[in-house]
Amino acid sequence: MNDILLDVNDVNVYYGLVQALRGLSIQVGVGERVALLGANGAGKTTTLRTISGMLAPRSGSINLAGQPIGGKPAFDVVREGVAHVPEGRALFAGMTVEENLTLGFASQPNDRDVLHHRRDRVYDYFPILRERSKQAAGTLSGGEQQMLVIGRALMSEPRLLLVDELSLGLAPKIVAQIFEILETVNRDGTAVLIVEQFVHMALQNTDRAYVLRKGVVVDCKPSAELLGDPALIRSYLGEGTAA
Numbered sequence: 207m208n209d210i211l212l213d214v215n216d217v218n219v220y221y222g223l224v225q226a227l228r229g230l231s232i233q234v235g236v237g238e239r240v241a242l243l244g245a246n247g248a249g250k251t252t253t254l255r256t257i258s259g260m261l262a263p264r265s266g267s268i269n270l271a272g273q274p275i276g277g278k279p280a281f282d283v284v285r286e287g288v289a290h291v292p293e294g295r296a297l298f299a300g301m302t303v304e305e306n307l308t309l310g311f312a313s314q315p316n317d318r319d320v321l322h323h324r325r326d327r328v329y330d331y332f333p334i335l336r337e338r339s340k341q342a343a344g345t346l347s348g349g350e351q352q353m354l355v356i357g358r359a360l361m362s363e364p365r366l367l368l369v370d371e372l373s374l375g376l377a378p379k380i381v382a383q384i385f386e387i388l389e390t391v392n393r394d395g396t397a398v399l400i401v402e403q404f405v406h407m408a409l410q411n412t413d414r415a416y417v418l419r420k421g422v423v424v425d426c427k428p429s430a431e432l433l434g435d436p437a438l439i440r441s442y443l444g445e446g447t448a449a
Protein backbone atom coordinates (compact mmCIF):
# COMPACT_ATOMS: atom_id res chain seq x y z
CA MET A 207 0.00 0.00 0.00
CA ASN A 208 1.11 3.59 -0.58
CA ASP A 209 0.84 6.09 2.24
CA ILE A 210 -2.34 5.57 4.23
CA LEU A 211 -5.17 7.89 3.21
CA LEU A 212 -8.09 6.44 5.17
CA ASP A 213 -7.51 4.72 8.47
CA VAL A 214 -10.57 3.25 10.19
CA ASN A 215 -9.53 1.79 13.50
CA ASP A 216 -11.57 -0.39 15.87
CA VAL A 217 -14.87 1.28 15.05
CA ASN A 218 -18.13 0.26 16.73
CA VAL A 219 -21.43 1.48 15.30
CA TYR A 220 -24.94 0.89 16.61
CA TYR A 221 -28.47 1.45 15.36
CA GLY A 222 -30.17 1.89 18.72
CA LEU A 223 -29.42 -1.32 20.59
CA VAL A 224 -28.31 -3.22 17.49
CA GLN A 225 -24.59 -3.28 16.89
CA ALA A 226 -23.88 -3.10 13.13
CA LEU A 227 -20.06 -2.74 13.11
CA ARG A 228 -17.85 -4.56 15.61
CA GLY A 229 -14.30 -3.38 16.04
CA LEU A 230 -14.04 -2.62 12.33
CA SER A 231 -10.60 -1.66 11.02
CA ILE A 232 -9.90 -0.95 7.35
CA GLN A 233 -7.39 1.14 5.46
CA VAL A 234 -7.23 2.70 2.02
CA GLY A 235 -3.93 3.93 0.62
CA VAL A 236 -3.45 7.15 -1.33
CA GLY A 237 -4.81 6.52 -4.83
CA GLU A 238 -5.74 2.94 -3.97
CA ARG A 239 -8.83 1.02 -5.15
CA VAL A 240 -10.40 -1.12 -2.45
CA ALA A 241 -13.51 -3.32 -2.47
CA LEU A 242 -15.71 -4.01 0.53
CA LEU A 243 -17.54 -7.32 0.10
CA GLY A 244 -20.03 -9.18 2.26
CA ALA A 245 -23.46 -10.80 2.28
CA ASN A 246 -26.66 -8.80 2.77
CA GLY A 247 -26.68 -7.11 6.14
CA ALA A 248 -22.93 -7.55 6.70
CA GLY A 249 -22.46 -3.83 7.36
CA LYS A 250 -21.10 -2.51 4.06
CA THR A 251 -23.45 0.44 3.75
CA THR A 252 -23.06 1.19 7.45
CA THR A 253 -19.28 1.34 6.97
CA LEU A 254 -19.56 3.86 4.13
CA ARG A 255 -22.13 5.93 6.06
CA THR A 256 -19.86 6.03 9.07
CA ILE A 257 -16.85 7.16 7.05
CA SER A 258 -18.84 9.90 5.30
CA GLY A 259 -20.28 11.22 8.56
CA MET A 260 -23.91 10.17 8.11
CA LEU A 261 -23.48 7.96 11.20
CA ALA A 262 -21.28 8.57 14.22
CA PRO A 263 -19.21 5.71 15.62
CA ARG A 264 -19.79 4.98 19.30
CA SER A 265 -16.08 4.28 19.67
CA GLY A 266 -12.95 3.92 17.56
CA SER A 267 -11.22 6.39 15.27
CA ILE A 268 -11.40 7.40 11.61
CA ASN A 269 -8.54 9.44 10.14
CA LEU A 270 -8.09 10.90 6.69
CA ALA A 271 -4.46 11.62 5.88
CA GLY A 272 -3.78 11.71 9.61
CA GLN A 273 -6.64 14.10 10.43
CA PRO A 274 -9.51 12.82 12.58
CA ILE A 275 -12.86 12.80 10.73
CA GLY A 276 -14.76 10.21 12.81
CA GLY A 277 -18.00 11.63 14.16
CA LYS A 278 -17.74 14.89 12.21
CA PRO A 279 -20.88 15.91 10.32
CA ALA A 280 -21.09 14.87 6.66
CA PHE A 281 -20.87 18.48 5.52
CA ASP A 282 -17.40 18.76 7.11
CA VAL A 283 -16.20 15.34 5.97
CA VAL A 284 -16.90 16.19 2.33
CA ARG A 285 -14.78 19.33 2.72
CA GLU A 286 -11.97 17.18 4.15
CA GLY A 287 -11.99 15.21 0.89
CA VAL A 288 -14.41 12.29 1.19
CA ALA A 289 -17.36 12.06 -1.22
CA HIS A 290 -20.09 9.45 -0.93
CA VAL A 291 -22.14 7.91 -3.75
CA PRO A 292 -24.98 6.45 -1.66
CA GLU A 293 -27.07 3.38 -2.28
CA GLY A 294 -30.22 4.18 -4.22
CA ARG A 295 -29.14 7.19 -6.31
CA ALA A 296 -30.98 9.98 -4.54
CA LEU A 297 -31.21 12.79 -7.08
CA PHE A 298 -33.38 15.87 -7.30
CA ALA A 299 -35.56 14.51 -10.09
CA GLY A 300 -37.13 17.83 -11.04
CA MET A 301 -33.82 19.68 -11.23
CA THR A 302 -31.56 19.60 -14.26
CA VAL A 303 -28.35 17.64 -14.59
CA GLU A 304 -26.42 20.90 -14.29
CA GLU A 305 -28.29 21.94 -11.13
CA ASN A 306 -27.70 18.54 -9.53
CA LEU A 307 -23.99 18.88 -10.23
CA THR A 308 -23.98 22.36 -8.74
CA LEU A 309 -25.46 20.91 -5.53
CA GLY A 310 -22.42 18.65 -5.28
CA PHE A 311 -20.35 21.82 -5.14
CA ALA A 312 -22.40 23.37 -2.34
CA SER A 313 -19.87 22.56 0.38
CA GLN A 314 -17.02 24.19 -1.55
CA PRO A 315 -15.88 27.83 -1.57
CA ASN A 316 -18.29 29.90 -3.61
CA ASP A 317 -16.20 30.49 -6.74
CA ARG A 318 -17.94 30.39 -10.12
CA ASP A 319 -14.77 29.72 -12.12
CA VAL A 320 -13.94 26.71 -9.98
CA LEU A 321 -17.56 25.53 -10.25
CA HIS A 322 -17.45 25.69 -14.06
CA HIS A 323 -14.07 24.02 -14.18
CA ARG A 324 -15.26 21.15 -11.98
CA ARG A 325 -18.46 20.73 -13.98
CA ASP A 326 -16.44 20.60 -17.19
CA ARG A 327 -14.24 17.95 -15.67
CA VAL A 328 -17.30 15.83 -14.79
CA TYR A 329 -18.63 16.32 -18.33
CA ASP A 330 -15.28 15.12 -19.69
CA TYR A 331 -15.61 11.92 -17.66
CA PHE A 332 -19.29 11.50 -18.61
CA PRO A 333 -19.88 13.20 -22.00
CA ILE A 334 -23.51 12.05 -22.03
CA LEU A 335 -24.15 14.34 -19.02
CA ARG A 336 -22.93 17.31 -21.04
CA GLU A 337 -25.47 16.46 -23.73
CA ARG A 338 -28.18 16.15 -21.09
CA SER A 339 -27.10 19.14 -18.98
CA LYS A 340 -30.42 21.02 -19.31
CA GLN A 341 -32.57 17.94 -18.90
CA ALA A 342 -34.37 17.07 -15.65
CA ALA A 343 -32.50 14.38 -13.75
CA GLY A 344 -35.68 12.33 -13.38
CA THR A 345 -35.89 11.86 -17.15
CA LEU A 346 -32.44 10.23 -17.42
CA SER A 347 -31.96 6.48 -17.88
CA GLY A 348 -30.85 4.47 -14.85
CA GLY A 349 -27.26 4.36 -16.09
CA GLU A 350 -27.21 8.11 -16.74
CA GLN A 351 -28.64 8.76 -13.27
CA GLN A 352 -25.87 6.67 -11.73
CA MET A 353 -23.32 8.65 -13.74
CA LEU A 354 -24.89 11.86 -12.46
CA VAL A 355 -24.71 10.73 -8.83
CA ILE A 356 -21.03 9.88 -9.28
CA GLY A 357 -20.47 13.16 -11.12
CA ARG A 358 -22.15 15.06 -8.29
CA ALA A 359 -19.79 13.39 -5.80
CA LEU A 360 -16.79 14.31 -7.96
CA MET A 361 -17.80 18.00 -7.83
CA SER A 362 -16.07 18.22 -4.44
CA GLU A 363 -12.84 16.89 -5.99
CA PRO A 364 -12.51 14.18 -3.36
CA ARG A 365 -9.34 12.40 -2.35
CA LEU A 366 -11.51 9.41 -1.52
CA LEU A 367 -14.68 8.36 -3.32
CA LEU A 368 -17.04 5.95 -1.55
CA VAL A 369 -19.35 4.08 -3.93
CA ASP A 370 -22.27 1.95 -2.72
CA GLU A 371 -23.77 -0.62 -5.14
CA LEU A 372 -23.39 1.35 -8.33
CA SER A 373 -24.59 -1.67 -10.33
CA LEU A 374 -28.05 -1.83 -8.73
CA GLY A 375 -30.64 -2.44 -11.46
CA LEU A 376 -28.27 -1.67 -14.33
CA ALA A 377 -27.33 -3.83 -17.33
CA PRO A 378 -23.85 -5.39 -17.02
CA LYS A 379 -22.67 -3.47 -20.10
CA ILE A 380 -23.50 -0.12 -18.48
CA VAL A 381 -21.91 -1.22 -15.19
CA ALA A 382 -18.69 -2.13 -17.05
CA GLN A 383 -18.73 1.26 -18.77
CA ILE A 384 -19.10 3.09 -15.44
CA PHE A 385 -16.29 1.03 -13.91
CA GLU A 386 -14.07 2.04 -16.83
CA ILE A 387 -14.75 5.70 -16.10
CA LEU A 388 -14.04 5.13 -12.41
CA GLU A 389 -10.70 3.68 -13.44
CA THR A 390 -9.86 6.94 -15.19
CA VAL A 391 -10.99 8.91 -12.14
CA ASN A 392 -8.71 6.72 -10.03
CA ARG A 393 -5.77 7.14 -12.39
CA ASP A 394 -6.25 10.88 -12.05
CA GLY A 395 -5.50 10.44 -8.32
CA THR A 396 -8.76 9.69 -6.47
CA ALA A 397 -8.77 6.67 -4.16
CA VAL A 398 -11.95 4.57 -4.26
CA LEU A 399 -13.69 2.34 -1.75
CA ILE A 400 -16.46 0.39 -3.41
CA VAL A 401 -19.26 -1.82 -2.19
CA GLU A 402 -20.58 -4.04 -4.94
CA GLN A 403 -22.92 -7.01 -5.37
CA PHE A 404 -21.22 -7.98 -8.64
CA VAL A 405 -18.29 -9.53 -6.81
CA HIS A 406 -16.27 -10.31 -9.91
CA MET A 407 -16.67 -6.85 -11.33
CA ALA A 408 -15.58 -5.42 -7.96
CA LEU A 409 -12.52 -7.65 -7.72
CA GLN A 410 -11.48 -7.03 -11.31
CA ASN A 411 -11.54 -3.31 -10.71
CA THR A 412 -9.76 -3.05 -7.35
CA ASP A 413 -6.33 -3.69 -5.85
CA ARG A 414 -7.44 -5.09 -2.50
CA ALA A 415 -10.61 -6.38 -0.92
CA TYR A 416 -12.01 -6.67 2.58
CA VAL A 417 -14.66 -9.25 3.41
CA LEU A 418 -17.21 -8.36 6.09
CA ARG A 419 -19.43 -10.71 8.01
CA LYS A 420 -21.89 -9.49 10.65
CA GLY A 421 -20.01 -6.26 11.12
CA VAL A 422 -16.59 -7.89 11.44
CA VAL A 423 -13.73 -7.94 8.93
CA VAL A 424 -13.05 -11.63 8.30
CA ASP A 425 -10.48 -11.32 5.51
CA CYS A 426 -8.37 -8.85 3.55
CA LYS A 427 -6.51 -9.90 0.42
CA PRO A 428 -5.25 -8.63 -2.90
CA SER A 429 -8.31 -8.67 -5.20
CA ALA A 430 -6.48 -10.84 -7.77
CA GLU A 431 -5.86 -13.48 -5.12
CA LEU A 432 -9.54 -13.64 -4.11
CA LEU A 433 -10.57 -13.68 -7.77
CA GLY A 434 -8.44 -16.77 -8.26
CA ASP A 435 -10.14 -18.61 -5.39
CA PRO A 436 -13.85 -19.10 -6.25
CA ALA A 437 -14.28 -21.62 -3.41
CA LEU A 438 -13.15 -19.02 -0.90
CA ILE A 439 -15.48 -16.39 -2.38
CA ARG A 440 -18.38 -18.87 -2.13
CA SER A 441 -17.49 -19.67 1.47
CA TYR A 442 -17.70 -15.99 2.35
CA LEU A 443 -20.56 -14.85 0.20
CA GLY A 444 -22.61 -17.96 -0.59
CA GLU A 445 -23.43 -19.96 -3.68
CA GLY A 446 -23.84 -18.11 -6.94
CA THR A 447 -21.45 -15.28 -6.10
CA ALA A 448 -18.40 -16.78 -7.77
CA ALA A 449 -20.01 -17.54 -11.15
Ligand SMILES: Nc1ncnc2c1ncn2[C@@H]1O[C@H](COP(=O)(O)OP(=O)(O)OP(=O)(O)O)[C@@H](O)[C@H]1O
Pocket residue numbers: 221224225226244245246247248249250251252253
Ligand atom coordinates in the same frame (compact mmCIF):
# COMPACT_ATOMS: atom_id res chain seq x y z
N1 LIG B 1 -31.50 2.30 9.89
C1 LIG B 1 -31.27 1.12 10.49
N2 LIG B 1 -31.85 0.83 11.67
C2 LIG B 1 -31.62 -0.36 12.30
N3 LIG B 1 -30.82 -1.32 11.83
C3 LIG B 1 -30.21 -1.08 10.65
C4 LIG B 1 -30.41 0.14 9.91
N4 LIG B 1 -29.68 0.09 8.78
C5 LIG B 1 -29.06 -1.12 8.80
N5 LIG B 1 -29.37 -1.80 9.92
C6 LIG B 1 -28.84 -3.14 10.30
O1 LIG B 1 -27.42 -3.07 10.35
C7 LIG B 1 -26.84 -4.21 9.74
C8 LIG B 1 -25.92 -3.79 8.60
O2 LIG B 1 -26.70 -3.21 7.55
P1 LIG B 1 -26.07 -2.60 6.23
O3 LIG B 1 -27.15 -1.88 5.51
O4 LIG B 1 -24.85 -1.85 6.58
O5 LIG B 1 -25.64 -3.92 5.44
P2 LIG B 1 -25.12 -4.12 3.94
O6 LIG B 1 -23.90 -4.96 4.04
O7 LIG B 1 -25.00 -2.80 3.26
O8 LIG B 1 -26.28 -4.99 3.31
P3 LIG B 1 -26.89 -5.02 1.80
O9 LIG B 1 -25.96 -5.88 0.99
O10 LIG B 1 -28.23 -5.67 1.99
O11 LIG B 1 -26.98 -3.60 1.30
C9 LIG B 1 -28.00 -5.11 9.31
O12 LIG B 1 -28.20 -6.06 10.31
C10 LIG B 1 -29.16 -4.17 9.23
O13 LIG B 1 -30.37 -4.82 9.50
Ligand SMILES: [Mg+2]
Pocket residue numbers: 250251252293
Ligand atom coordinates in the same frame (compact mmCIF):
# COMPACT_ATOMS: atom_id res chain seq x y z
MG1 LIG C 1 -25.92 -1.97 1.61
